[in-house]
Amino acid sequence: MSSTIGGSVSVEFGCLRKYEVRRLSTRQGSGRMLSIRASVVSSPDTLELSKANAKQAEKMVRVGVLGASGYTGAEIVRLLANHPHFGITLMTADRKAGQSIGSVFPHLITQDLPNMVAVKDADFSNVDAVFCCLPHGTTQEIIKGLPKGLKIVDLSADFRLRDVNEYEEWYGLPHKASELQKEAVYGLTEVLRGEIQNARLVANPGCYPTSIQLPLIPLIKAHLIELRNIIIDAKSGVSGAGRGAKEAHLYTEIAEGLHSYGITKHRHVPEIEQGLSDASNSKITVSFTPHLMPMSRGMQSTIYVEMAPGVNIDDLYEHLNNTYQTEEFVRLLEKGVVPHTRHVRGSNYCLMNVFQDRIPGRAIIISVIDNLVKGASGQALQNLNLMMGFPEDTGLQYQPLFP
Numbered sequence: 001m002s003s004t005i006g007g008s009v010s011v012e013f014g015c016l017r018k019y020e021v022r023r024l025s026t027r028q029g030s031g032r033m034l035s036i037r038a039s040v041v042s043s044p045d046t047l048e049l050s051k052a053n054a055k056q057a058e059k060m061v062r063v064g065v066l067g068a069s070g071y072t073g074a075e076i077v078r079l080l081a082n083h084p085h086f087g088i089t090l091m092t093a094d095r096k097a098g099q100s101i102g103s104v105f106p107h108l109i110t111q112d113l114p115n116m117v118a119v120k121d122a123d124f125s126n127v128d129a130v131f132c133c134l135p136h137g138t139t140q141e142i143i144k145g146l147p148k149g150l151k152i153v154d155l156s157a158d159f160r161l162r163d164v165n166e167y168e169e170w171y172g173l174p175h176k177a178s179e180l181q182k183e184a185v186y187g188l189t190e191v192l193r194g195e196i197q198n199a200r201l202v203a204n205p206g207c208y209p210t211s212i213q214l215p216l217i218p219l220i221k222a223h224l225i226e227l228r229n230i231i232i233d234a235k236s237g238v239s240g241a242g243r244g245a246k247e248a249h250l251y252t253e254i255a256e257g258l259h260s261y262g263i264t265k266h267r268h269v270p271e272i273e274q275g276l277s278d279a280s281n282s283k284i285t286v287s288f289t290p291h292l293m294p295m296s297r298g299m300q301s302t303i304y305v306e307m308a309p310g311v312n313i314d315d316l317y318e319h320l321n322n323t324y325q326t327e328e329f330v331r332l333l334e335k336g337v338v339p340h341t342r343h344v345r346g347s348n349y350c351l352m353n354v355f356q357d358r359i360p361g362r363a364i365i366i367s368v369i370d371n372l373v374k375g376a377s378g379q380a381l382q383n384l385n386l387m388m389g390f391p392e393d394t395g396l397q398y399q400p401l402f403p
């Protein structure tokens with residue numbers, strides 16, 4: 001069905017048409033080009049191959065989207081429209097059970113999909129893998145009851161913290177599936193892809209922790225920054241809070257203003273500290289303050305760090321550049337260029353850059369993602385691609401929507 005040779009992927013659908021997607025990498029500069037060629041395959045050998053491909057196509061991965069009527073669920077459905085190997089066979093909703101996806105999300109009307117059902121009525125016999133896009137707390141109970149053979153990518157926070165006591169402390173709920181917690185792999189793709197490939201249950205990272213850990217983990221591992229006094233000022237679009245109606249997220253509460261929330265006690269603190277502490281083999285604590293921005297999607301983390309003795313801003317830049325040189329979805333911008341949330345909108349990219357502070361020895365890191373894509377559904381798809389043995393960028397070649 002698909003093969004990867006160097007930078008090219010060739011995909012055959014059914015038996016006759018062959019698409020070749022070739023990525024031309026010009027990483028010296030920052031550009032890359034994508035060329036797509038379609039041709040008719042006709043030699044006897046390729047006809048045999050096509051029959052095999054048709055068989056393989058029958059084995060399309062059957063995907064369930066639990067919570068398809070929410071923002072991250074809808075984003076999974078949008079991304080999967082472009083996926084050659086994954087087909088949606090099941091979608092669930094709670095209040096909106098029984099409805100079609102097009103009635104809940106008219107932008108998805110073009111997709112021919114089954115109506116959403118309640119989880120209790122869901123038939124998992126025709127599902128190989130699920131994206132679980134449900135509120136935390138509910139998720140543990142539901143995942144516990146799923147058939148054992150299913151691959152699961154959970155977008156909620158329920159399996160991200162290894163220590164279930166810490167989960168209880170920060171989420172205010174006892175963990176109800178501690179056995180499953182032991183097998184969960186944290187899904188920060190660029191950092192843990194080896195483990196993710198072999199996982200059955202992946203805990204997809206939170207949006208803030210994704211934007212924060214991607215720049216900090218390589219710098220910590222290379223001892224380029226001090227482990228103390230890490231200060232993170234982060235801002236999110238309102239879709240980060242989900243689609244459920246809440247007074248705090250009314251237009252009148254959000255528009256024409258900006259406010260911080262969760263000061264000193266946001267539930268992403270232990271997740272961020274867990275990832276950074278793993279990278280340093282010592283306990284790291286951070287100051288983290290999130291803010292709500294009057295925009296629908298997008299996230300920026302501005303991170304203030306102290307450089308290690310003898311380290312300068314060029315060392316930070318060169319190290320991040322080397323680390324992410326071969327990564328599709330994480331890019332360091334050219335020196336001096338400021339990443340904006342608009343530069344990643346609708347895409348799975350994380351863009352970042354580092355700047356010398358006017359205070360000697362300090363650096364400022366800026367990292368941007370789309371909270372619904374790299375911060376949720378895009379990274380989830382990247383992970384399921386790996387778990388199912390496909391190139392991790394399959395179905396994720398969306399360029400950012402700009403301006």
Ligand SMILES: NC(=O)C1=CN([C@@H]2O[C@H](COP(=O)(O)OP(=O)(O)OC[C@H]3O[C@@H](n4cnc5c(N)ncnc54)[C@H](OP(=O)(O)O)[C@@H]3O)[C@@H](O)[C@H]2O)C=CC1
Nearest residue numbers: 067069070071072093094095096133136156240242243376
């Ligand atoms: N939004 C974001 O940017 C990010 C979100 N996440 C996490 O992903 C998960 C989903 O988030 P998001 O899509 O924003 O949330 P939404 O509130 O938009 O959607 C929640 C979904 O879960 C369904 N649901 C709610 N309660 C239940 C229940 N008791 N049983 C079964 N289904 C239920 C809802 O159904 P219905 O609509 O029919 O009531 C809906 O489909 C959450 O855990 C969130 O924390 C992670 C990273 C980023």
Ligand SMILES: CC(=O)N[C@@H](CCC(=O)OP(=O)(O)O)C(=O)O
Nearest residue numbers: 156157206207208236237240241
């Ligand atoms: C704007 C907003 O409210 N954002 C959410 C985080 C979104 C996210 O990543 O959430 P999970 O950890 O639940 O997956 C919050 O601050 O709680």
